[in-house]
Amino acid sequence: AAQTMEQLVSLCKRRGFIFPGSAVYGGLQGTYDYGPLGVELKNNLKLAWWRANVWEREDMEGIDAAILMNKLTWRYSGHEETFVDPMVDCKNCKMRWRADQISGKCPNCASTELTEPRPFNLMFKTQIGPVPDPESFSYLRPETAQGIFVNFKHVLDSTSRKLPFGIAQIGKAFRNEITPRNFIFRVREFEQMEIEFFVRPGEDEGWHKKWVEDRINWWLSVGLSRENLQPYHQKPEELAHYAKATVDLLYRFPHGLEELEGIANRTDYDLGSHSKDQGSLGLKARVSPNSHSTDKLSYFDPETKQHVVPFVIEPSAGVDRGVLALLSEAYAEEQVKPAPAERLKPVEEALGTFLKSVGRNEKIPAQAKEALIAEGERIAQALGERLPSIAGLLSMPGAESIEVAKKLRGQVDPVVDEFYRTVLHFKPHLAPIKVAVLPLKKNHPEIVSTAKSIRRKLQSTGAMRIVYDDTGAIGKLYRRQDEIGTPFCITVDFDTLGEGKDAALKDTVTVRHRDSMAQERVAISELETYLREKMQ
Ligand code: ATP
Structure with missing residues (x-):
């Protein structure tokens, strides 16, 4: 979670x-x-x-x-x-609050000078x-x-x-x-x-x-x-x-x-x-x-x-x-394989430099600064498990104004790509996209046309949204689908065309499972039944 x-x-x-x-x-x-x-x-x-x-x-x-x-x-x-809800005004900074959601203190300026609660419709x-x-x-x-x-x-x-x-x-x-x-x-x-x-x-x-x-x-x-x-x-x-x-x-x-x-x-x-x-x-x-x-x-x-x-x-x-x-509930940041200490070290240093720089910066409002430092320190304490959260840290208010943010991102991205994944473990019937059909090579006309025709055929069954994606290498495409919670990826490769080592694999595709990352070969003609069963 x-x-x-x-x-x-x-x-x-x-x-x-x-x-x-x-x-x-x-x-x-x-x-x-x-x-x-x-x-x-x-x-x-x-x-x-x-x-x-x-x-x-x-x-x-x-x-x-x-x-x-x-x-x-x-x-x-x-x-x-x-x-109605009971409303109070802060006499100091003039902000308004719901009286039952604050404990006698203005969350903005910490003043205790509040008006009496009055009903607000x-x-x-x-x-x-x-x-x-x-x-x-x-x-x-x-x-x-x-x-x-x-x-x-x-x-x-x-x-x-x-x-x-x-x-x-x-x-x-x-x-x-x-x-x-x-x-x-x-x-x-x-x-x-x-x-x-x-x-x-x-x-x-x-x-x-x-x-x-x-x-x-x-x-x-x-x-x-x-x-x-x-x-x-x-x-x-x-x-x-x-x-x-x-x-x-x-x-x-x-x-x-x-x-x-x-x-x-x-x-x-x-x-x-x-x-x-x-x-x-x-x-x-x-x-x-x-x-x-x-x-x-x-x-x-x-x-x-x-x-x-x-x-x-x-x-x-x-x-x-x-x-x-x-x-x-569905959100998870998972280590795909442990990152060696020498790969984490430079990230740890860049994160330290970033947080120091946030602390010194006078332009970031106090509340944003506090939030950035608190989240940064939480990540630093369990860097091995929390490394992908740095992307979230860098999108928080105030982070973009820090000069060394780019450097930190540059250190983090390749390590995340290699050793981690963010995944949404949605139940299949709730996943926004049920299946992504991916070509192993996007400049191979026959692989591409086979993948596109599989997508069209599955989509025509009506019950689910299916996409075709060729915007990256296969590993990257799997990670992108994991991150949006797509339960199944289908990959069309040379074996599908009958041009691989094993001729028996002709007209089959790889089906990759989001949660276990396991892969299996399934005949194109069986795909519809196979997916329908798994989607229950
Ligand atoms: P709260 O005490 O959190 O203000 P409520 O008791 O006034 O909620 P109800 O009037 O029981 O809420 O409304 C039923 C449901 O509608 C809530 O359980 C909640 O899921 C949803 N809901 C109510 N207000 C909001 C809101 N402002 N934004 C999003 N969902 C809301």
Whole structure:
């Protein structure tokens, strides 16, 4: 797994997973753009979730509701009043912080002179329509859940579902976070994968427990390890006002153990809140009186012949936090063979010179300097294992302004190329690219055309992304595919053409496995079946 966020940020930018948003204009805090590999990884994660939670279950329907909703939704959901974080200002440097994320001290200037916390609403307000009338506004949704609640009756009526059943949705959500940070962990625009699972009151506790187990098992199925995943039962005083119980699934991210998904028992609060004639519904939750709703969001139980408002179990996961967890879990820097001491020595010296030079530099801001030196010293302490991390170190803020950085890079690169590899051990179904087809020689027309035709044929089977790559020597190409998590490389060589020593190898290719680096010969005609089996 990754040791630091820098390793991931650097790899993501270098190889095209994730870029800082609006970079040509100096960026926009709290936004990130997914690049060519990032979009594939994210789509694969969402597809795996949809498959497990919608297609493979018999009690679920999917929807895709609008991001913009009538603003009354956010009044009756409680968001206008209570979707707030406590904000404090530093009286010294004027920075703003979320009070519960700092411990009485400004993280920027260390001053303890802070204002009293005051509530800050996280919803983005936006004008609707061409006339800037003070009433014609709405909010960008801060969660996808409300789109499900207001469609409860539509889905029920159009599908004739019986309780218990659920509605699933994946989509964008927006929160004006006071301090976005930790890469894609806390951002202002993100995606959620949410389920609202409707059950009979009284059956809610059993279903809540079951959903917690289901969700843990699903995260394990996409490759997270059990020791990095921890359920946390919220204490009564931590619960949101609508929740009877909430279990957070925490993941050990590079910056610490933090929430990846929340699974709440929301009782009949949401359907009750959005209903008319609330007094007739026998609600268990305390809701605000609703004078605008045009419908009762209840269910007619054919067994008891009574109308009930279902209780709701809500497993709500962040897509971006999921992507970050997958990257972090999959990341490894591995020694392919031990580097001899005489090859490490010059790197060690160049790293020492670099760190001294950082320490002396007056132009690097204090925070950046501290981060650079801390990471540099961590690497130096275990240089044998951590050598590839120097690439991440050199892409941290401030590093590029150091003169001796180039020299350090010049020392590191050849050693890394020879003795190390960075690899993403994704489960095959999540890997952005499943197979890379490589020609042993890029200026040999027959090898190239055979490789290209294998790629086309495999790609035409539809289910996976397959690329052709001839931008380097074969060893380098393997390393590049390891670094982006491609589980299989296929190499076309002279044996494939029947021009090698062993004529029996004609029409076969080398298949190289990412994790074990083992290679085997497979007939071209068998490739499709072979890969399909390995991809399961
Ligand atoms: P936190 O306490 O970390 O702010 P939360 O408890 O407010 O999160 P929920 O309202 O439960 O989060 O949202 C459900 C999920 O949506 C979270 O588990 C998380 O994965 C994701 N999420 C929430 N806020 C953000 C954000 N600002 N950036 C990225 N993902 C987010």
